[in-house]
Each structure stands twice: as C-alpha cells, then as structure tokens.
Amino acid sequence: MRLAQLSERSGVSAATIKYYLREGLLPPGRQVNATTAEYDEEHLRRLRLVRAMIQVGRIPVATVREVLGHVDDDSLGRTIRVGAALWALPQVPEPDEDDAYVRAAHREADALLDTLGWENARQLTTISPAYRRLVVALAAFRRLGYDWDAELLVTRARLMHQAAVADLDFLETQPSEEEKVEAAVASAVLVEPMLQALHRLAQEEESARRYGFE
Amino acid sequence: MRLAQLSERSGVSAATIKYYLREGLLPPGRQVNATTAEYDEEHLRRLRLVRAMIQVGRIPVATVREVLGHVDDDSLGRTIRVGAALWALPQVPEPDEDDAYVRAAHREADALLDTLGWENARQLTTISPAYRRLVVALAAFRRLGYDWDAELLVTRARLMHQAAVADLDFLETQPSEEEKVEAAVASAVLVEPMLQALHRLAQEEESARRYGFE
Known part of the structure; x- marks a missing residue:
C-alpha cells in the first residue's frame, strides 16, 4: 500500500507517519520509484504499536526507539527480548x-x-x-x-x-x-x-x- | 501529643504539618493555651492519608481537600462515601x-x-x-x-x-x-x-x- 493508504488504515496522518519514518520508529517502505514507496501489513502493525506507546503510554520518542530496538533484536531469547523491551519503558x-x-x-x-x-x-x-x-x-x-x-x-x-x-x-x-x-x-x-x-x-x-x- | 511529636511520629516536617493545617487538610489540634495545641492518633492517621495522596499519588492539594470532604461526610452511606472520595481522585x-x-x-x-x-x-x-x-x-x-x-x-x-x-x-x-x-x-x-x-x-x-x- 501507499503512504496515503497506510494513513487511512491506521488513522495516523501522513505527516505523522513521515515524522516516524524520519525518527526511525518505522522501517522505510520498499522504494518503487524516486517518489513512491510501498508499505505492508508489518508497517501497519508497527505503526499501531508506536501509536500505543506514544498516545496511550505517553512515552517519549527516544524511549520508543529504544524499546523497538529490543523488540527487533532477534539475537535474544523471548524472555529476555520481551524483558528488555518492557524494561526500557519508563520506570520508577x-x-x-x-x-x-x-x-x-x-x-x-x-x-x-x-x-x-x-x-x-x-x-x-x-x-x-x-x-x-x-x-x-x-x-x-x-x-x-x-x-x-x-x-x-x-x-x-x-x-x-x-x-x-x-x-x-x-x-x-x-x-x-x-x-x-x-x-x-x-x-x-x-x-x-x-x-x-x-x-x-x-x-x-x-x-x-x-x-x-x- | 505536641506538633513536634506529631512530626517525629509521622516523619513529616513541622513546617509541612503547619502548611496542611493552614490548607485545612488536617483538622486543628485542641488548643491547650495561646501557643500550644494538642494532637491525637486521629491527626496522625489523617496525616498519613494526606501524605499518601500528595507524595505517592501526586494529587494536587485542592483535590486532596475535596476527597477529604467526602471522607468526612458521615451523612452518606459507605458505598457512596467511598465512591465520592475515590471519584474525586484525578481521573481520565x-x-x-x-x-x-x-x-x-x-x-x-x-x-x-x-x-x-x-x-x-x-x-x-x-x-x-x-x-x-x-x-x-x-x-x-x-x-x-x-x-x-x-x-x-x-x-x-x-x-x-x-x-x-x-x-x-x-x-x-x-x-x-x-x-x-x-x-x-x-x-x-x-x-x-x-x-x-x-x-x-x-x-x-x-x-x-x-x-x-x-
């Protein structure tokens, strides 16, 4: 899907999606030509997660980036991977x-x-x-x-x-x-x-x- | 007990206790002479509750006053009295x-x-x-x-x-x-x-x- 459609399906504005792309919270789409990129279901899912953290959890962008770094680190076993991601969330x-x-x-x-x-x-x-x-x-x-x-x-x-x-x-x-x-x-x-x-x-x-x- | 002892037993400074008294979060002590008041176990208990709300719950003083107003309103039945007190706590x-x-x-x-x-x-x-x-x-x-x-x-x-x-x-x-x-x-x-x-x-x-x- 194109950016416009990703925006429509997620309810997140195109400007915000572009901001998340720039901040590295969302992996880049597959470039189909100089001005157009293609996004998939994985982008949609990741966008929801980012939205949950920022909008509902009120978690700062830098922390979200850190959490996602752990989520994506498949060198770790599941307990540690989930643990590391949760432990990066704001704490007391x-x-x-x-x-x-x-x-x-x-x-x-x-x-x-x-x-x-x-x-x-x-x-x-x-x-x-x-x-x-x-x-x-x-x-x-x-x-x-x-x-x-x-x-x-x-x-x-x-x-x-x-x-x-x-x-x-x-x-x-x-x-x-x-x-x-x-x-x-x-x-x-x-x-x-x-x-x-x-x-x-x-x-x-x-x-x-x-x-x-x- | 005197104010100094109330402070010692509660771990709350005398200055803070005086502030709570001025703000009406703590009922006045029993005046024994022009400069001295006497406090009892009920003051200590109330002080703990105020402290829990302000320090742990980070609840604003005006809200604490409102919550206590409901706690003290014995014209209400227990469900409504507890309800009113909890409902006065900060909400979404x-x-x-x-x-x-x-x-x-x-x-x-x-x-x-x-x-x-x-x-x-x-x-x-x-x-x-x-x-x-x-x-x-x-x-x-x-x-x-x-x-x-x-x-x-x-x-x-x-x-x-x-x-x-x-x-x-x-x-x-x-x-x-x-x-x-x-x-x-x-x-x-x-x-x-x-x-x-x-x-x-x-x-x-x-x-x-x-x-x-x-």
Missing part, C-alpha cells in the same frame, strides 16, 4: 538504598517472592524494574505507617500470576515470534489501564453488593 | 461521545458488565469514572486496530473482582467507619502501584518458567 526512580524503609522493603519483597515460590523473579531482583517498583511502593507504604499484613499481598500476587498466565497464553496465539514480542509490549501499555479500571469497577460492584447504594 | 479526561470508537467502546463495556453479571456497576455507568476509564482504554485499544477477543477481558475482570473482594474483606477489619473509608482511599492510592508491579513481576516469572532465561 531508583530506590534510595541507604534508606531504612527501602532496606526493609527489600526484605519484605524477597520474603513475598519466597512465599509465592516465584524463583525466577527472585533471580531477577537485581535487574528487574518491576521488582524495584514493588520495593518503592512497599517502602512508601510502610513509611506512611500503614502496617497492613503482608498476607494481603500474597492473595493479590497470586491473582496477578493468574492474569500473567492468561497474558502469556494469549501471546502464544500470535502467529510469529515478532508479533509475540510486539503484543507483549502493546499489552503492557494498553492492558494495564484496563486492569486498573476493572479493579475500581469491581470495587464499586462489590461495595454496592455488600452495602447497597445508601 | 471525558471520552468524546461523538467518536465512533467511543460509542463502540460503550457497547463493549456494557456487554462486558452484562457477561460478568456486575449489575450494580451497570447502574453506575453514567456517573462512574472507573467505567469512563474503561471506555477510554477500550476505545484507544480498538482505534489502534487491535482486535483481541473480548473474552480476554472477562478473565481479567473476574480476577479483579476477586482482588476487590479481598480489598473489602480487609476494609471490614478496620475498627471504625471513618477508618474504613480512609483505608479505602489510601489503598486506592497505595495498592494500585503494587498491583501493577506484581503484575509485571508475575509476567517475568511466568515467561521465565515457560521459556527460560534464554
């Missing part, structure tokens, strides 16, 4: 390791992973931004003086593991290796806001079931 | 109802609630920001051309309902009505980042279980 700031709450949060997070039997995640604690995010959240929690039982997190972590199993089952339905990796990134950006919305909606539903609308 | 922008994707997303969200049997949430669709958030997320999803099966959301919604049941069970362990409402707001601000972190960690764990670290 580094926790301050001199802070007593941060050190306590590390112990709490490690104990949680042990309780859950998440042995693989346990091996990634030095490099995983998701682990760092958990530590930051736990430290904030305890610093504020909330001493809610750690058991509460175990229940939620098990539910999140069930969600992750569903995520991976879905990824496996994607036809190619590249589409699997792209779908992992797109769903990180797009599905997380839905999970949040569903969680709040479920709280409203459950609260009304228990206490009515009074 | 209004969806554009003239947009075809938004209208389709409404139909999809309503069908999802019907499938789930969330009859109460179904009654709140015109006023609930969580519902609006779901509609915005679904519209973005479909606009980008992802045609992933709606069934995927059903699984996740059921998991989120189980999390909501755990949330409400926890709230019921709080001793007073006021503490129940406060805990609902604090957990919205503090637990959501943890759920996100746990979801990502669970994805890493599950991916490594299936594909190893290669």
Whole structure:
C-alpha cells in the first residue's frame, strides 16, 4: 500500500507517519520509484504499536526507539527480548538504598517472592524494574505507617500470576515470534489501564453488593 | 501529643504539618493555651492519608481537600462515601461521545458488565469514572486496530473482582467507619502501584518458567 493508504488504515496522518519514518520508529517502505514507496501489513502493525506507546503510554520518542530496538533484536531469547523491551519503558526512580524503609522493603519483597515460590523473579531482583517498583511502593507504604499484613499481598500476587498466565497464553496465539514480542509490549501499555479500571469497577460492584447504594 | 511529636511520629516536617493545617487538610489540634495545641492518633492517621495522596499519588492539594470532604461526610452511606472520595481522585479526561470508537467502546463495556453479571456497576455507568476509564482504554485499544477477543477481558475482570473482594474483606477489619473509608482511599492510592508491579513481576516469572532465561 501507499503512504496515503497506510494513513487511512491506521488513522495516523501522513505527516505523522513521515515524522516516524524520519525518527526511525518505522522501517522505510520498499522504494518503487524516486517518489513512491510501498508499505505492508508489518508497517501497519508497527505503526499501531508506536501509536500505543506514544498516545496511550505517553512515552517519549527516544524511549520508543529504544524499546523497538529490543523488540527487533532477534539475537535474544523471548524472555529476555520481551524483558528488555518492557524494561526500557519508563520506570520508577531508583530506590534510595541507604534508606531504612527501602532496606526493609527489600526484605519484605524477597520474603513475598519466597512465599509465592516465584524463583525466577527472585533471580531477577537485581535487574528487574518491576521488582524495584514493588520495593518503592512497599517502602512508601510502610513509611506512611500503614502496617497492613503482608498476607494481603500474597492473595493479590497470586491473582496477578493468574492474569500473567492468561497474558502469556494469549501471546502464544500470535502467529510469529515478532508479533509475540510486539503484543507483549502493546499489552503492557494498553492492558494495564484496563486492569486498573476493572479493579475500581469491581470495587464499586462489590461495595454496592455488600452495602447497597445508601 | 505536641506538633513536634506529631512530626517525629509521622516523619513529616513541622513546617509541612503547619502548611496542611493552614490548607485545612488536617483538622486543628485542641488548643491547650495561646501557643500550644494538642494532637491525637486521629491527626496522625489523617496525616498519613494526606501524605499518601500528595507524595505517592501526586494529587494536587485542592483535590486532596475535596476527597477529604467526602471522607468526612458521615451523612452518606459507605458505598457512596467511598465512591465520592475515590471519584474525586484525578481521573481520565471525558471520552468524546461523538467518536465512533467511543460509542463502540460503550457497547463493549456494557456487554462486558452484562457477561460478568456486575449489575450494580451497570447502574453506575453514567456517573462512574472507573467505567469512563474503561471506555477510554477500550476505545484507544480498538482505534489502534487491535482486535483481541473480548473474552480476554472477562478473565481479567473476574480476577479483579476477586482482588476487590479481598480489598473489602480487609476494609471490614478496620475498627471504625471513618477508618474504613480512609483505608479505602489510601489503598486506592497505595495498592494500585503494587498491583501493577506484581503484575509485571508475575509476567517475568511466568515467561521465565515457560521459556527460560534464554
């Protein structure tokens, strides 16, 4: 398809597509003559992913470029390729390791992973931004003086593991290796806001079931 | 306790506490003489909640004041009181109802609630920001051309309902009505980042279980 058609099918303006091409977020089309290039379904798919990151995820162009670099690096195995792509997404700031709450949060997070039997995640604690995010959240929690039982997190972590199993089952339905990796990134950006919305909606539903609308 | 002790126990500086008092985010202490006021456990609890919203939730002071107004309004039943407080938290922008994707997303969200049997949430669709958030997320999803099966959301919604049941069970362990409402707001601000972190960690764990670290 031509650029005009790529624009029509994606709903992204031709000017924006040209900008993405210049920025290297979209691979060049196949040049058919001096002024015309041809684009295919892969361009359309990549354009959607770029759009998801920029429009929904509000991720800066330089970061999008970095994420795509990992998505396209087929020298890596899938776990690391998806991991590298997700880890390039914007993350929480580094926790301050001199802070007593941060050190306590590390112990709490490690104990949680042990309780859950998440042995693989346990091996990634030095490099995983998701682990760092958990530590930051736990430290904030305890610093504020909330001493809610750690058991509460175990229940939620098990539910999140069930969600992750569903995520991976879905990824496996994607036809190619590249589409699997792209779908992992797109769903990180797009599905997380839905999970949040569903969680709040479920709280409203459950609260009304228990206490009515009074 | 005196202001200095409130500061020590909360880890919030005396200057910041005075600022919160001036802004009406913290009720005044009991005046014991012209220059000294006495604070109690309720002040400490409220201070933690304010801190959670401002520091972790990055919520503007005017919004915090509005949320607290609902938390303190004991003329309301619990569902509405918690609802009003959570609904005052920063939300997604209004969806554009003239947009075809938004209208389709409404139909999809309503069908999802019907499938789930969330009859109460179904009654709140015109006023609930969580519902609006779901509609915005679904519209973005479909606009980008992802045609992933709606069934995927059903699984996740059921998991989120189980999390909501755990949330409400926890709230019921709080001793007073006021503490129940406060805990609902604090957990919205503090637990959501943890759920996100746990979801990502669970994805890493599950991916490594299936594909190893290669």
